[in-house]
Amino acid sequence: MTSRPDASAKLKAAAPKPGPNRILIGGIIAAVAILGIVLAVILGSSSTGSGGTSGSSALPQGATGTGGGIVANASTAKAGAPTLDLYEDFQCPVCGKLEQVFGQQISSMAKAGDIKLVVHMMSFLDAKLGDDSSVRAAAAAACAADQGKFLDYHGVVYANQPAQEGAGYTDADLMGFASKAGISGSALTTWTKCFDARTHLGYAKDVETAAEKAGVFSTPTLKLNGKDLPLQQLSQQYLSDQVKAATK
Amino acid sequence: MASRRGERRADLVGLVARLALGGVLVVAGALKVAEPAQSAMAVRAYQLLPYDLAGVIGHALPVVEILLGLLLLAGLFTRVAAVLGGLLMVAFEIGILSAWARGLSIDCGCFGGGGTIAASQTHYLSEVLRDAGLLLCAAWLTVRPRTAYGLDHRLFGQEHS
Numbered sequence: 001m002t003s004r005p006d007a008s009a010k011l012k013a014a015a016p017k018p019g020p021n022r023i024l025i026g027g028i029i030a031a032v033a034i035l036g037i038v039l040a041v042i043l044g045s046s047s048t049g050s051g052g053t054s055g056s057s058a059l060p061q062g063a064t065g066t067g068g069g070i071v072a073n074a075s076t077a078k079a080g081a082p083t084l085d086l087y088e089d090f091q092c093p094v095c096g097k098l099e100q101v102f103g104q105q106i107s108s109m110a111k112a113g114d115i116k117l118v119v120h121m122m123s124f125l126d127a128k129l130g131d132d133s134s135v136r137a138a139a140a141a142a143c144a145a146d147q148g149k150f151l152d153y154h155g156v157v158y159a160n161q162p163a164q165e166g167a168g169y170t171d172a173d174l175m176g177f178a179s180k181a182g183i184s185g186s187a188l189t190t191w192t193k194c195f196d197a198r199t200h201l202g203y204a205k206d207v208e209t210a211a212e213k214a215g216v217f218s219t220p221t222l223k224l225n226g227k228d229l230p231l232q233q234l235s236q237q238y239l240s241d242q243v244k245a246a247t248k
Numbered sequence: 249m250a251s252r253r254g255e256r257r258a259d260l261v262g263l264v265a266r267l268a269l270g271g272v273l274v275v276a277g278a279l280k281v282a283e284p285a286q287s288a289m290a291v292r293a294y295q296l297l298p299y300d301l302a303g304v305i306g307h308a309l310p311v312v313e314i315l316l317g318l319l320l321l322a323g324l325f326t327r328v329a330a331v332l333g334g335l336l337m338v339a340f341e342i343g344i345l346s347a348w349a350r351g352l353s354i355d356c357g358c359f360g361g362g363g364t365i366a367a368s369q370t371h372y373l374s375e376v377l378r379d380a381g382l383l384l385c386a387a388w389l390t391v392r393p394r395t396a397y398g399l400d401h402r403l404f405g406q407e408h409s
Contacts, residue, residue: 022404026325029315036311044284044307124363127285209299217293217354218364 057202060142062150067203067210069120070142072107072151077116080248084115087211087221090137090157091125093165095220099158105236107151115243119154122219123208125165133168135204140174142200143191144181152181171195262395263323265385269333270320272382277313279360284310290362293354294343312336323398326389334386340379348372 062070069085071077084106088095110117121138137157144153156177162168174195183191194200222229225246229239280287288306292299313336319329344356353367356375394401 025403026328029319029325033312033315036315037308040281040284040311041304041307044288045303124285124289127283127289128361130283212289212292213299215295216364217289 057206058199059203060145060150060200061148062145063142063203064118067206069118069207070145070150072117072119072154073110073113074116076111076113078113081113081115082225082243082246082248083118083223084109084243085118085120085221085223085226087120087122087216087219087223089122089125089134089219090141090161091129091131091134091165091168092219093161096158096161098220099155102234102236102239103155103158105239107155109240109243110151114247117151119150120207120211120216121204122211122216123204124212124217125219129166129168131166131168135201135208136171137169137174138204138207139198139200140177140195142203143194144178144183146194147183147187147191149181149183149187153177153183156181256396258392259394259396262326262389262392263397265388266320266323266326266330266395266398269330269382269385269389270317273313273317273333273336274321275317276359277310277315277317280357281310281314283360286360286362287357290355290357290360293352293357293363294347295350295352296343296346320389323395323400324403326395326398326400327393330386330389330393334383334390337379337383337386341376341383344372344375344379348376 057066059066060070062072062074064071069087086106088098106115106117109115121134121141123132123134123138126132126134141150141153141157144150157169157174160173160177160180175192178188178191178195220231222231222234224242229242280290284307287310288303291297291302291306291309294302296302297305312332316329316333316336319325320333340356340358347354347356348370353365353370355361355363355365355370356372357363358375389395
């Protein structure tokens with residue numbers, strides 16, 4: 001009595017499994033894959049916040065446009081002076097080194113008007129280090145630009161760069177830098193408002209996007225009239241020679 | 249039937265290919281999946297794709313790698329996963345070789361990281377060779393998806409093994 005159903009069950013087990021099983025499993029996996037990819041893309045693009053807060057992000061004084069760098073010496077740059085584009089990230093140790101060695105030279109060339117200094121404050125290290133110190137520091141420096149103290153603030157941030165990469169800047173740090181940069185009185189009140197309201201955070205994000213679009217993926221990057229200056233060869237002599245050669 | 253031992257040996261080669269390709273894909277994906285912004289920038293640093301498309305690929309790629317890797321580790325839909333994994337390797341090779349040829353100095357960003365690095369720190373040759381090896385694994389599995397200890401054979405029977 002029991003032998004017949006047994007045999008048929010055995011036969012069934014021995015026969016190749018029918019297709020639907022495979023299609024069903026494949027379909028489930030494909031659905032999971034599509035869901036995962038869509039989710040990753042949505043979450044990813046919201047976490048980077050590329051493009052800033054919106055098109056209406058306020059531009060700091062001296063910015064060359066949406067996502068453009070800040071011209072540090074618009075008032076002094078001579079007519080034939082070459083443009084020095086400086087791409088930096090406030091959390092980048094090599095940028096700190098660059099400021100130590102060349103900061104004085106670059107800012108005095110800027111003040112003398114021998115170059116048009118354009119500083120692009122990038123913030124990609126935030127992604128690498130898992131914080132938002134670069135973009136907040138950039139926004140803070142942009143607020144300083146509104147008070148005509150961009151280079152001063154910029155210099156103070158690098159002078160106070162944490163010894164260990166990744167330690168970052170607290171809001172209190174960034175506020176302290178403002179008075180160290182010589183922003184005081186009503187200017188400090190305005191700066192604080194600008195900083196608290198995150199006024200230039202969107203601008204700072206736009207700068208990162210624009211820099212990447214321009215093919216800059218590391219800091220510091222120096223471009224003289226659009227041409228990369230090789231860091232390995234960089235010396236004060238080399239820099240001043242290049243600037244002289246590029247002057248019209 | 250002429251050589252059951254030969255068949256068995258080939259199954260084991262397939263197993264090694266499957267675990268190598270799958271293992272590397274899972275590790276590579278897992279190291280990148282938590283840092284989507286970094287991954288997007290690594291893709292952009294190749295300067296091959298428009299900014300936004302590169303971002304989408306940077307965000308999607310880790311998930312794709314993990315899923316394909318898991319399928320390969322399990323030996324499930326081995327041929328499909330191997331074909332897709334192989335196509336990924338071809339794309340990676342194109343990216344790395346073109347970055348090399350254009351004189352960019354970037355990290356491939358294969359296992360996280362990425363972006364521009366000092367020219368002396370690039371490892372293009374070893375990256376190209378590694379991906380070529382993985383491409384070979386994918387090719388083997390595409391031609392002969394039957395491997396030892398794969399789920400395909402167990403779940404779907406002989407004709408899908």
